[in-house]
Amino acid sequence: MSKKATIREAINSALDEALRTSAQVFLLGEDLADPAAGVNAVTRGLALEHGHDRVLNTPISEAAIVGAAVGASLEGMLPVAEIMIMDFIGIAMDQIVNHAAKLRYMSAGRTTSPITVRAVVLEGSGAGGTHSQSLEGWFMHIPGLKVVYPSTPADAKGLLLSSIFDPDPVLFMEASRLYGKRGPMPTEDGFRIPIGKADVKRQGRDITIVTYGPATWEALEAAEALSAEGIEAEVVDLRTLLPLDLETVLASVAKTRRAVVAHHAVTFGGPGAEVASQITEALFNELVEPVVRVGAKFSPIPARASEAAVTLGTGDIVAAVKKVAGAVRV
Amino acid sequence: MSDIAQLTSSQLSSMYEVMCKSQALELRILKGMRSGEFATIIWPARGQEAVAGALSLALRPDDRLITTYRGLHDHVAKGVPLVEIAGEVLGTSVGACKGKGGTMHIAAPEQGLMMSTGIVGSGLPVGVGLALAARFQKSDRVTAVTFGDGATNTGSFHEAVNLAATWKLPVVFVCQNNLYAEMTPVEETMAIPHVADRAKGVGMPGITVDGNDPVSTYLAIRGAVDRARAGEGPTLVEAVTFRFEGHYAGDQMKYIPAEQLEEAKKHDPMITFRETLLSHPEITEEHLAAIEARAAQEVDEAVEAAKAAPQPDAAEIERDVYAERLVAGNV
Numbered sequence: 006m007s008k009k010a011t012i013r014e015a016i017n018s019a020l021d022e023a024l025r026t027s028a029q030v031f032l033l034g035e036d037l038a039d040p041a042a043g044v045n046a047v048t049r050g051l052a053l054e055h056g057h058d059r060v061l062n063t064p065i066s067e068a069a070i071v072g073a074a075v076g077a078s079l080e081g082m083l084p085v086a087e088i089m090i091m092d093f094i095g096i097a098m099d100q101i102v103n104h105a106a107k108l109r110y111m112s113a114g115r116t117t118s119p120i121t122v123r124a125v126v127l128e129g130s131g132a133g134g135t136h137s138q139s140l141e142g143w144f145m146h147i148p149g150l151k152v153v154y155p156s157t158p159a160d161a162k163g164l165l166l167s168s169i170f171d172p173d174p175v176l177f178m179e180a181s182r183l184y185g186k187r188g189p190m191p192t193e194d195g196f197r198i199p200i201g202k203a204d205v206k207r208q209g210r211d212i213t214i215v216t217y218g219p220a221t222w223e224a225l226e227a228a229e230a231l232s233a234e235g236i237e238a239e240v241v242d243l244r245t246l247l248p249l250d251l252e253t254v255l256a257s258v259a260k261t262r263r264a265v266v267a268h269h270a271v272t273f274g275g276p277g278a279e280v281a282s283q284i285t286e287a288l289f290n291e292l293v294e295p296v297v298r299v300g301a302k303f304s305p306i307p308a309r310a311s312e313a314a315v316t317l318g319t320g321d322i323v324a325a326v327k328k329v330a331g332a333v334r335v
Numbered sequence: 336m337s338d339i340a341q342l343t344s345s346q347l348s349s350m351y352e353v354m355c356k357s358q359a360l361e362l363r364i365l366k367g368m369r370s371g372e373f374a375t376i377i378w379p380a381r382g383q384e385a386v387a388g389a390l391s392l393a394l395r396p397d398d399r400l401i402t403t404y405r406g407l408h409d410h411v412a413k414g415v416p417l418v419e420i421a422g423e424v425l426g427t428s429v430g431a432c433k434g435k436g437g438t439m440h441i442a443a444p445e446q447g448l449m450m451s452t453g454i455v456g457s458g459l460p461v462g463v464g465l466a467l468a469a470r471f472q473k474s475d476r477v478t479a480v481t482f483g484d485g486a487t488n489t490g491s492f493h494e495a496v497n498l499a500a501t502w503k504l505p506v507v508f509v510c511q512n513n514l515y516a517e518m519t520p521v522e523e524t525m526a527i528p529h530v531a532d533r534a535k536g537v538g539m540p541g542i543t544v545d546g547n548d549p550v551s552t553y554l555a556i557r558g559a560v561d562r563a564r565a566g567e568g569p570t571l572v573e574a575v576t577f578r579f580e581g582h583y584a585g586d587q588m589k590y591i592p593a594e595q596l597e598e599a600k601k602h603d604p605m606i607t608f609r610e611t612l613l614s615h616p617e618i619t620e621e622h623l624a625a626i627e628a629r630a631a632q633e634v635d636e637a638v639e640a641a642k643a644a645p646q647p648d649a650a651e652i653e654r655d656v657y658a659e660r661l662v663a664g665n666v
Contacts, residue, residue: 031471064501069460069494076464076478079449082471084464096490103454104461112442113433114655116449148656172658 007159010190012183015158016047016123019165020085022194024055027083030169033061033070034087034123044089045125045181067096074120075104083169084120091124091178092135098143105174106149121168121175126218128269128316129182133308137316139218139270139301144176145247145279151200152247154178156221158190160244163198171200180219180269203250205257209239212263212330215254215280217243220267220317227322236330246276251283258284264296265325269317272300299325339550342392344617348626350388350549351612355630357384357408358605360417363634364424365584373642375424377438379580380408382547385604386511386574387412389552390479393560399447399465399478401458404439405511405578406451409481415443417637427644434647435655447476455516456489458482459508463495466504466563477563479556481509485516487530493537496571500539503568507559510571511546513578518590534571546574547604550611577602 010018023030037043038052038060052060063070067088074084088094094101105118128137144152151173155161161179168175206221207228216224221242228238239257243250258264264284266277277298284296299322302315339347361381367373380387387408394400394413402409410420415431422430424438431443439453449465452458462480469476486492487510499506510530514521527533534541540562544555552574559570577599581588588596601607612618653660 028471064494064497066494066498068457068491069463069498072457072460072491072495073464073467073498076449076461076466077468077471078464079444079461080465080468080472082468099454099457099491100460104450104452104457108442108450109658110655111432111436111440112444112655113435113651115432115444116442117658151657 006192007189008192009187010158012158012161012186013045013047015162015190016165016179017049017051018190019162020048020051021054023085023166023169024051024059026194029081029083030085031059031061031082032085032087033063033074035063035065035089037087038062043087045184047184067093068100071097071100071105071120071122074122075100075118078118078120079108079116085169086120086122088122088124090127090136091140092138094124094140101144101150101174101176102147106147109173110149117172118174119172121177123177123179126178126180126269128180128306128312131309131312134305137306137312139268141176141178141246142270142275145276149174150247151175151245152178153200153245154218155244156183156218156242158186158188160198160204162190163196164200164244167197167200175200178218183219198244201245201248201250203241203243203245203253205239205253206242207238207240209237209261211237211261212265212326213239213241213257213261214265214267214322214326215241215243216267217246218269220269223317223319224267224322226319227326230319230323231326236326238326249280249283251287254280254284255287258288259291262291262293263329265322265329266296266298267317267322267325268300270300271303272298273303275300294329297325297329339611339615341554342550344615346392347612347615347618348622350392350553351608351623352626352630353391353412354384354388354549354605354608355627356417356634357387357411359630359634360411360420361407363638365580367638368584373425375426375438377407377424377584378405378582379584380405380578382577382579382599382603383511383513384408385547385549385552385608386481386509386576388549389556390481390509392553393556394447394479395476397447397476398560399449399476401450401452401462401465401478401480402448403451403455403458403482404453405483406441407438410441410443410448410451413443413448414446415441415448417633418640419443421637421641422644425641426646427641428647428651429641429644433651435651456482456486456491459486459492459495462506463499463504466499466506467502469505475564477505477507477560479507479509479560481511483516484510484512484514484521484530485524487533488516488524496533496539496569497537499569500537503566505563505566506569507556507563508569508571509556510573512573512575515578515582515591517582520590529573531571531573539569539571541571541573543573543575546576547602547607549604549608579603
């Protein structure tokens with residue numbers, strides 16, 4: 006069974022299923038319990054349905070939110086911690102990087118920390134430099150973590166459930182600009198999208214656009230515009246950044262022999278650098294042109310309408326594709 | 336010294352035994368390092384043994400403890416086998432964590448030692464989570480988190496104690512105030528006379544005790560543990576003590592005034608508690624000598640076993656990054 010739902014509803018549905026089917030699951034974070042139910046209303050109704058003792062409003066204390074999640078997970082609980090806006094995650098960085106990610110290894114498996122941290126990217130709101138960043142690249146650098154960033158309602162639901170019940174700590178990213186995005190969403194319990202599997206969102210023969218999260222939609226829009234000009238782009242939505250599904254990426258690029266990597270994170274030192282490097286190392290002789298990265302400019306994100314001057318737009322992807330695929334036979 | 340009549344001779348002996356093992360273990364490791372027998376790194380707790388003795392008696396086996404990189408005495412207190420501690424210090428496969436954690440990161444959940452952290456202040460939020468899990472799991476176990484005076488200046492401390500007090504969680508915060516945050520004296524880092532004063536600001540009791548006296552430290556921690564178990568919320572216990580070996584083994588301690596060190600030595604718990612024990616009608620010199628000899632022998636055997644064990648092999652080094660070995664190239 007499937008129905009049309011928004012990503013906001015899909016995430017709510019995943020949290021509801023997790024709370025309903027497992028007594029180990031609980032949620033904690035700032036403002037997330039009813040009646041407020043968070044700044045984005047993603048957790049609406051969950052405290053009323055499952056109790057305020059399982060959907061816990063916390064003080065504004067990100068280190069304590071994630072630290073308490075880590076501690077509870079050491080005892081077999083499956084906490085889902087919310088970082089209201091991803092830019093706040095710096096306060097909790099030590100708990101994620103030095104504790105959640107490393108406890109399994111440092112204890113030789115005697116303790117594990119299977120937490121899920123939901124972090125919301127607010128880019129698109131015009132709120133400015135400290136409320137708009139896409140910081141997934143920080144976490145891709147940490148052995149022991151998994152990093153997930155879905156783009157559709159079905160992926161969001163299936164991946165969030167996989168994340169909550171995964172034995173390792175997962176950073177689950179949500180773009181607030183996608184919360185209203187509608188699409189089909191399976192309604193039956195048990196639906197899962199596996200972590201570490203990319204999804205080809207559009208087939209194409211001429212170039213591969215490797216992307217994830219909200220940039221997936223700009224990549225699809227760019228692909229449609231390019232199609233009108235005779236360039237058929239394949240869009241690979243990574244869905245999981247760590248571990249990276251290289252198999253799917255390389256299979257696509259082996260076919261198209263050209264690649265652009267697009268994301269909302271800053272281009273320099275960003276996730277695209279790793280993807281481009283992996284493609285180049287594996288397929289250097291197959292590539293017709295160097296892999297090009299496109300993302301946010303190397304700048305803090307300015308407020309209000311100026312945001313668009315720095316962040317990724319569909320036009321940036323179109324331009325990058327034309328640069329790489331300019332010589333494509335038409 | 337507080338009134339030892341409040342405890343039985345076997346309780347007193349058991350605390351002394353933990354203290355002796357802790358002291359013997361650290362001295363044995365320091366001897367090995369200084370003689371060139373082996374190389375390693377430790378952050379000694381020599382001088383803070385009374386707190387370990389107190390914790391060992393105040394906590395039930397199923398109660399939880401989180402400690403820090405300066406935690407070998409706390410590991411002994413919670414009953415982590417000596418060979419597992421020594422193995423971790425030497426990085427060999429008999430260690431609690433197969434030699435992969437090291438001195439700073441010993442975990443032994445079977446003994447309730449859930450985590451040791453290398454990051455000052457970071458144990459407190461995790462301890463709050465352990466206590467939260469006990470509430471979810473309807474268990475009456477209590478979590479103790481131990482840390483130094485320096486940790487109380489971190490944001491993690493303040494976030495954690497506030498959350499624990501607000502949620503009335505079954506956790507006991509035990510500050511081992513050894514008067515130095517790494518190499519800086521406590522009076523240069525705090526504008527208040529007692530760490531325990533910080534408790535008032537979040538609405539929980541704060542107690543300052545003589546951390547060189549295992550009996551009064553035990554009574555304070557035990558009271559806090561009982562309170563936590565009864566559902567009355569957290570307590571901050573400040574045990575004021577001293578650290579004789581500096582921040583790390585080999586620290587020249589140029590920042591500690593000679594007169595302060597001389598004065599502190601007069602309150603060395605290993606000496607003062609021994610004298611106090613001998614005033615007990617049922618405790619004899621022979622009894623204490625036997626405890627000391629046993630501690631030295633057990634420590635020696637543990638260190639020899641740790642030395643003889645191999646380092647973790649290549650397969651072990653690659654294990655436990657994730658639950659499942661991820662396909663090569665995918666990370």
